[in-house]
Amino acid sequence: MTPSTGDREAVLGRIREALRVPAPLKHPAERSAGGEPTTAHFREWLPPVGPSLDERFALFSRLCETLKSELVVCADMDAAAAHLTTLATEGGWKTLGLHRGSLTSALESRLPAALTRLFVDEGYDKDALEASDAGLTECELLVAQTGSVCVTGPSSGGRVLSVLPPHHIVIARRSQILTDLTEAYATLAAKYRDDYPSMISFITGPSRTGDIERILVLGAHGPKRLTILLLP
Amino acid sequence: MSSFTSPARNQFQEDADRTTSDAPRRTAVRNALQNYQSARDRTGATFTDWKAARSAASTIKHEAVNHLDQYLEEFERKFTARGGKVFWASNSQQARDYIIQLAKAKNVRAIVKSKAMTGEEIHLNDALVAEGFGVVESDLGEFIQQLKGEAPYHFVFPCMHLRRDEISDLFHKELGTAKTNSPEELTMIARRVLRRTYVEADMGISGANFIVADTGMISITENEGNARLTVGVPKIHVALVGIEKVVPRLGDLALLLPMLATAGTGQHLTGYNSMYGGPRQPGENDGPDEFHVVLLDNHRTRLLADPEQRDALHCIRCGACLNVCPIFKNIGGHTYGTTYQGPIGSVITPHFRGLQDWKHLSGASSLCGACTETCPVGIDIHHHLLHNRRNAAAEKPAPGESLLWKAFTFLMRRPALYRLATRFAPLGSLLHPLVEGTALDPMIAWTSTRDFPAAAPSSFRSQFQKHQAQKSGGSK
Ligand code: SF4
Numbered sequence: 001m002t003p004s005t006g007d008r009e010a011v012l013g014r015i016r017e018a019l020r021v022p023a024p025l026k027h028p029a030e031r032s033a034g035g036e037p038t039t040a041h042f043r044e045w046l047p048p049v050g051p052s053l054d055e056r057f058a059l060f061s062r063l064c065e066t067l068k069s070e071l072v073v074c075a076d077m078d079a080a081a082a083h084l085t086t087l088a089t090e091g092g093w094k095t096l097g098l099h100r101g102s103l104t105s106a107l108e109s110r111l112p113a114a115l116t117r118l119f120v121d122e123g124y125d126k127d128a129l130e131a132s133d134a135g136l137t138e139c140e141l142l143v144a145q146t147g148s149v150c151v152t153g154p155s156s157g158g159r160v161l162s163v164l165p166p167h168h169i170v171i172a173r174r175s176q177i178l179t180d181l182t183e184a185y186a187t188l189a190a191k192y193r194d195d196y197p198s199m200i201s202f203i204t205g206p207s208r209t210g211d212i213e214r215i216l217v218l219g220a221h222g223p224k225r226l227t228i229l230l231l232p
Numbered sequence: 233m234s235s236f237t238s239p240a241r242n243q244f245q246e247d248a249d250r251t252t253s254d255a256p257r258r259t260a261v262r263n264a265l266q267n268y269q270s271a272r273d274r275t276g277a278t279f280t281d282w283k284a285a286r287s288a289a290s291t292i293k294h295e296a297v298n299h300l301d302q303y304l305e306e307f308e309r310k311f312t313a314r315g316g317k318v319f320w321a322s323n324s325q326q327a328r329d330y331i332i333q334l335a336k337a338k339n340v341r342a343i344v345k346s347k348a349m350t351g352e353e354i355h356l357n358d359a360l361v362a363e364g365f366g367v368v369e370s371d372l373g374e375f376i377q378q379l380k381g382e383a384p385y386h387f388v389f390p391c392m393h394l395r396r397d398e399i400s401d402l403f404h405k406e407l408g409t410a411k412t413n414s415p416e417e418l419t420m421i422a423r424r425v426l427r428r429t430y431v432e433a434d435m436g437i438s439g440a441n442f443i444v445a446d447t448g449m450i451s452i453t454e455n456e457g458n459a460r461l462t463v464g465v466p467k468i469h470v471a472l473v474g475i476e477k478v479v480p481r482l483g484d485l486a487l488l489l490p491m492l493a494t495a496g497t498g499q500h501l502t503g504y505n506s507m508y509g510g511p512r513q514p515g516e517n518d519g520p521d522e523f524h525v526v527l528l529d530n531h532r533t534r535l536l537a538d539p540e541q542r543d544a545l546h547c548i549r550c551g552a553c554l555n556v557c558p559i560f561k562n563i564g565g566h567t568y569g570t571t572y573q574g575p576i577g578s579v580i581t582p583h584f585r586g587l588q589d590w591k592h593l594s595g596a597s598s599l600c601g602a603c604t605e606t607c608p609v610g611i612d613i614h615h616h617l618l619h620n621r622r623n624a625a626a627e628k629p630a631p632g633e634s635l636l637w638k639a640f641t642f643l644m645r646r647p648a649l650y651r652l653a654t655r656f657a658p659l660g661s662l663l664h665p666l667v668e669g670t671a672l673d674p675m676i677a678w679t680s681t682r683d684f685p686a687a688a689p690s691s692f693r694s695q696f697q698k699h700q701a702q703k704s705g706g707s708k
Contacts, residue, residue: 018537045285159464181486211373222457
């Protein structure tokens with residue numbers, strides 16, 4: 001056993017030996033004939049979404065309600081800033097964690113000066129971020145079929161900003177609502193090619209648990225609240 | 233004790249007797265599962281075609297498992313190209329040693345863990361604690377079980393058997409918190425206690441739900457955000473993953489993630505589904521400096537070598553088969569005495585830990601097939617229970633059983649002798665009450681829980697003959 005890769009050859013050897021006898025495919029996929037990957041047909045079987053942006057938006061907002069995500073449709077950036085300011089005042093926020101980006105920076109410039117900004121772009125103090133009242137991020141895209149927000153390192157200030165502070169605020173555009181995970185993965189593949197960010201995460205509602213008697217409680221470890229500010 | 237039984241089997245019998253008569257516990261489990269069932273039915277109904285989706289999921293896993301060597305190598309190539317480290321472990325010892333040595337070499341003191349059944353499988357926590365490391369389970373259910381000093385009850389819902397008052401008492405005793413009857417307040421207690429551990433830990437340990445070959449990633453599904461924090465905050469990360477977790481393409485998750493969520497918890501998608509491709513990359517602002525993936529065989533290749541049951545490796549550990557299993561509902565999770573409980577645990581444990589010692593689990597089934605019906609990747613679970621029974625009997629026939637069959641065959645081939653034997657049945661019925669329920673009772677295994685039907689006073693054959701005789705007599 002070499003120290004770096006362990007028992008690599010032994011494990012692979014046992015796998016190859018085991019696979020010498022083929023195993024039957026008991027449930028062949030209905031639509032993967034003609035060399036087409038199974039992936040192409042997922043949409044036919046999963047919950048339907050509808051082709052237009054309006055339908056995607058309708059489903060997304062319905063799911064947000066079930067998931068207890070707060071979806072706020074904003075007429076423009078000023079309206080988004082007004083809503084965020086209200087949240088900050090109501091919650092008595094002192095510090096807002098955020099990253100630089102075209103949407104976050106525009107929003108940040110409209111927020112009251114009294115609110116301390118903690119930018120994470122060039123690294124940050126973990127304790128300070130843990131103690132901040134909210135985290136503001138952009139996102140890669142939104143998924144109508146599941147009501148999810150997709151964040152990645154580059155789009156959303158790294159791995160932690162979207163999950164450590166107790167309230168996660170996402171600023172996004174309506175056109176970012178895609179149909180389903182298949183479209184989401186295709187979009188990410190087109191954008192990043194072979195150079196994916198080291199983290200991709202689909203966030204579906206605020207942090208939750210059902211571990212005690214299968215009763216839903218929000219805010220287990222991650223954010224207790226998830227607010228999505230949606231621009232036209 | 234005859235050599236036909238095993239310590240595991242005796243323990244099982246004892247625990248099953250105790251748990252099946254624990255009515256309050258069974259009610260708690262049933263109530264928890266009722267919430268699950270209604271959520272699952274609701275979400276499952278939104279699928280356009282669940283059955284077709286299931287066949288596709290099964291096909292994807294079949295492709296992955298039947299080309300396991302190629303896909304694991306592809307994963308390794310892509311993942312290490314981005315600075316990740318891959319370690320192949322043949323068994324639990326190698327996996328434990330690697331993680332312990334790594335922790336020592338990096339001067340790790342505090343470790344935060346998110347849920348990993350592979351960790352339970354190799355008894356990682358005990359090994360780390362024995363070496364002086366502090367290990368904290370961060371998943372709420374696992375945290376509760378760790379405080380209680382108990383193994384998880386269910387591999388998706390670790391503390392589903394506990395009522396809120398029991399959890400409140402536990403917290404009161406172990407953490408000194410005020411008693412409360414609210415699941416919300418209990419969750420917030422755990423949140424407060426655990427939050428600092430993410431910031432203070434030097435190492436995070438997780439499992440993974442999928443290994444993605446074409447992009448060199450692992451994918452973790454969770455609801456609480458504790459895995460996001462475990463993989464995000466500490467400087468070093470180790471993911472301990474079974475080799476069978478592979479899918480060929482990142483895009484395959486577009487089907488598997490919604491199916492895992494629907495079958496597992498009745499959600500459209502679990503709270504956080506995160507894919508990680510290595511440590512912090514150049515230009516990124518955070519993430520661990522080191523990212524290790526330990527690929528664990530630990531007898532999975534034994535199961536792989538059985539083409540008949542190879543599809544048991546398609547399992548995505550959603551837990552659905554436990555949730556619908558009448559045996560699980562009655563005997564509970566701990567009775568199995570295994571890392572993986574329920575129907576799928578009964579199928580795979582004999583391969584991992586020895587057929588003769590664990591075959592009794594395959595016997596503890598009504599073969600109703602609810603597990604097979606509910607499985608999102610179409611594993612033939614209840615047939616595999618039969619396969620295990622058959623293999624166990626072929627390998628080591630039950631003592632006396634072949635003799636019994638020989639005697640039976642002998643009797644059945646000789647009508648006169650058979651008729652004679654049936655005459656004794658009423659006599660047996662008559663004498664049975666004298667010994668019923670005592671050690672002398674030859675039917676004790678049956679009569680301890682059920683009534684044994686009394687034999688009819690005369691056989692069907694003699695009644696029929698009498699009837700025919702009367703009929704022909706009357707028509708004359
Ligand atoms: S065997 Fe099927 S139903 Fe059971 S846990 Fe695995 S995937 Fe889920």
